[in-house]
Amino acid sequence: MQVEGQGSGSTARRSLRYSWCMRNGTFILSLTLALSLSCGDDEPTRPEDGTIKVWESCAWEGQVVPELCESGLACTSHGVCAPTCSEAACPTFDGFEVECNPFETTQICELRCNDAQECPDTKGTELHCHQLYCIGDV
Structure with a gap:
């Protein structure tokens, strides 16, 4: 007006x-x-498929996303990219046992907790002891 x-x-x-x-x-x-x-730029973006390295988290927004792991790795039910062991030996960690166990259609390396119920520093996501095995937080 x-x-x-x-x-x-x-x-x-x-x-x-x-x-x-x-x-x-x-x-x-x-x-x-x-x-x-x-x-606008504060929201984290989902990693590209096939880019998550061994012992790092393959969970996104609380969901396990197997496609995130690099080839040769399997995304476990607790959200960690674990090496498969059908073709190669499992990595070792001083003071910890690593077992090659069946998982879905393959075999994966699973870390066992030590006697003090601790998990090794894998240089990936932080693991904690649950029922004798070291798992992620999904």
Whole structure:
């Protein structure tokens, strides 16, 4: 809406006045835009299939995703990419036993807890002891 301003002398001119709802709408739109731009890149992105390395987590948003593991690895039911052992020997960790056990259609290397119920540092996801085996947190 265009309304003549109430000024005197050199300050008298025509000016646009905005209604109350137009001012609030502009403010809300600006605030929404600013928030969306500031938060846009904070959300983590899913890793590409076949990129997760041995003993790292193959879980995404609480779900086990077998496609994430590199070839030659199997995503266990507890969300860790474990090496398969049908063709090769399992990796070793000082003070820990590693067993080659059946899993679905293949065999995988499974770490056993030591006598103190501890798991080795695999340089991957943190493992914890559960029923004699070292597992992930899925």
